[in-house]
Amino acid sequence: MPDPRRATPRTDQVLADERLVVAAGRLGPGLVKQAVARAQEQCRAGDVAPEDVADVAVASLPESASSLRRVLNATGVVVHTNLGRAPLSEAAVEAVRTAAGATDVELDLATGRRGRRGRRALDALGAAVPDAGGVHVVNNGAAALALVTRVLARGDDGRDTVVIARGELVEIGDGFRIPELMESVGARLREVGTTNRVHLRDYTSAVDDTTAFVLKVHPSNFAVTGFASSVPARELAGITHAGRRVPLVVDIGSGLLAHHPRLPDEPDAAGALRAGADLVTASGDKLLGGPQAGLLLGEAGLVERLRRDPFARALRVDKLTLAALEATLAGPLPPVPAALGRSAGDLRARAQAVVAAWPADVVAALDAEVVDSAGAVGGGGAPGVELPSAAISLPERLAAPLRAGDPPVLGRTVRGRLLLDLLALDPADDATLADAVRRVAGADRP
Numbered sequence: 214m215p216d217p218r219r220a221t222p223r224t225d226q227v228l229a230d231e232r233l234v235v236a237a238g239r240l241g242p243g244l245v246k247q248a249v250a251r252a253q254e255q256c257r258a259g260d261v262a263p264e265d266v267a268d269v270a271v272a273s274l275p276e277s278a279s280s281l282r283r284v285l286n287a288t289g290v291v292v293h294t295n296l297g298r299a300p301l302s303e304a305a306v307e308a309v310r311t312a313a314g315a316t317d318v319e320l321d322l323a324t325g326r327r328g329r330r331g332r333r334a335l336d337a338l339g340a341a342v343p344d345a346g347g348v349h350v351v352n353n354g355a356a357a358l359a360l361v362t363r364v365l366a367r368g369d370d371g372r373d374t375v376v377i378a379r380g381e382l383v384e385i386g387d388g389f390r391i392p393e394l395m396e397s398v399g400a401r402l403r404e405v406g407t408t409n410r411v412h413l414r415d416y417t418s419a420v421d422d423t424t425a426f427v428l429k430v431h432p433s434n435f436a437v438t439g440f441a442s443s444v445p446a447r448e449l450a451g452i453t454h455a456g457r458r459v460p461l462v463v464d465i466g467s468g469l470l471a472h473h474p475r476l477p478d479e480p481d482a483a484g485a486l487r488a489g490a491d492l493v494t495a496s497g498d499k500l501l502g503g504p505q506a507g508l509l510l511g512e513a514g515l516v517e518r519l520r521r522d523p524f525a526r527a528l529r530v531d532k533l534t535l536a537a538l539e540a541t542l543a544g545p546l547p548p549v550p551a552a553l554g555r556s557a558g559d560l561r562a563r564a565q566a567v568v569a570a571w572p573a574d575v576v577a578a579l580d581a582e583v584v585d586s587a588g589a590v591g592g593g594g595a596p597g598v599e600l601p602s603a604a605i606s607l608p609e610r611l612a613a614p615l616r617a618g619d620p621p622v623l624g625r626t627v628r629g630r631l632l633l634d635l636l637a638l639d640p641a642d643d644a645t646l647a648d649a650v651r652r653v654a655g656a657d658r659p
């Protein structure tokens with residue numbers, strides 16, 4: 214037996230392998246060298262034969278130069294925060310690819326002059342919500358609120374206070390809170406009502422000469438039931454003080470542009486504007502199903518003021534976001550609204566087809582069965598709303614190996630079983646899911 218340390222091929226020898234030369238062009242030399250170093254290490258440890266080092270290095274190359282992996286979302290949660298919220302539509306991905314190069318994002322090709330940045334994306338947003346006199350797009354929902362607050366409650370006209378109900382002081386996630394965000398850009402908050410109830414008179418008696426605007430925040434990630442009340446936008450839009458109408462800003466959160474029949478209690482941009490909101494803020498990557506973005510819709514003059522404010526430049530979106538947003542709005546139905554439209558019957562049929570693709574001994578060993586399931590909107594949207602769905606029930610012990618698989622599969626564990634819910638999964642990925650489970654089942658030792 215030769216000493217594996219001496220027999221290990223040299224780095225330059227392995228790197229000369231044609232497949233690794235090609236990979237270095239795609240992934241860059243650094244990642245390819247790392248893969249080679251790992252394979253050499255295994256060879257020195259005696260785990261890989263010297264002649265297999267190049268093969269092992271090739272097999273361990275990453276998919277792309279980014280470490281982010283594609284994950285199959287079988288959680289039943291349509292907008293999964295930890296999986297990057299909304300998956301983009303094919304049309305949006307295509308648009309991002311085009312815009313990634315030199316692109317006319319800020320150029321009018323007809324005249325050769327500078328054009329308004331992202332004009333067609335903004336036009337598409339405006340066309341989707343005709344009730345909005347003006348629209349603007351910033352980095353995310355939090356940025357939209359920050360911009361509105363910074364511009365309207367700066368205080369140079371003596372108005373630096375935002376009136377908001379105590380029951381709407383929302384923590385968004387990861388410890389970030391809307392009230393603290395607003396205070397961080399200089400506004401003072403005037404809290405009204407109690408945790409569970411607020412009335413119109415609470416608002417009207419809080420409004421005074423220092424009031425910049427009234428803010429209504431959709432409690433998107435929790436629900437208060439029982440002895441609870443809030444004041445609809447329609448009534449808040451009518452508040453006046455000293456002969457001046459107090460502006461109303463509505464943070465709808467989820468980014469539904471119009472009413473959705475499956476989410477009757479979810480506020481939408483068109484509805485909020487028709488109710489009298491002067492400005493509506495929302496996220497682009499929740500129920501709209503687009504890229505991370507903050508949408509601002511409302512009265513034209515107000516939106517123009519926001520757009521021209523120096524602070525707006527710090528919240529500006531890049532060309533990739535504008536491209537994806539336009540394609541989301543103008544292109545075919547994106548994955549999130551598509552998932553919201555799926556019927557439990559169709560999902561059950563898909564789940565049955567996945568199970569039918571497995572050999573009978575695999576189905577028996579896994580005790581696999583199709584069960585009714587309840588999916589969720591997720592991503593801080595429509596709390597408590599259950600979306601009828603179907604799932605494949607498997608032993609819980611498969612959760613970790615499926616997560617570690619290629620591609621990783623994420624399900625949800627319920628009462629000792631792992632449920633692979635099909636609601637949020639693209640039907641085009643059903644076969645990939647079936648293969649992933651079959652591979653893991655092959656290595657499964659109960």
Ligand SMILES: *Cc1c(COP(=O)(O)O)cnc(C)c1O
Nearest residue numbers: 353354355431433465466496593
């Ligand atoms: C999600 C959400 C936000 C924050 O939006 P981001 O896009 O995450 O910055 C703000 N308000 C409400 C009501 C939300 O649901």
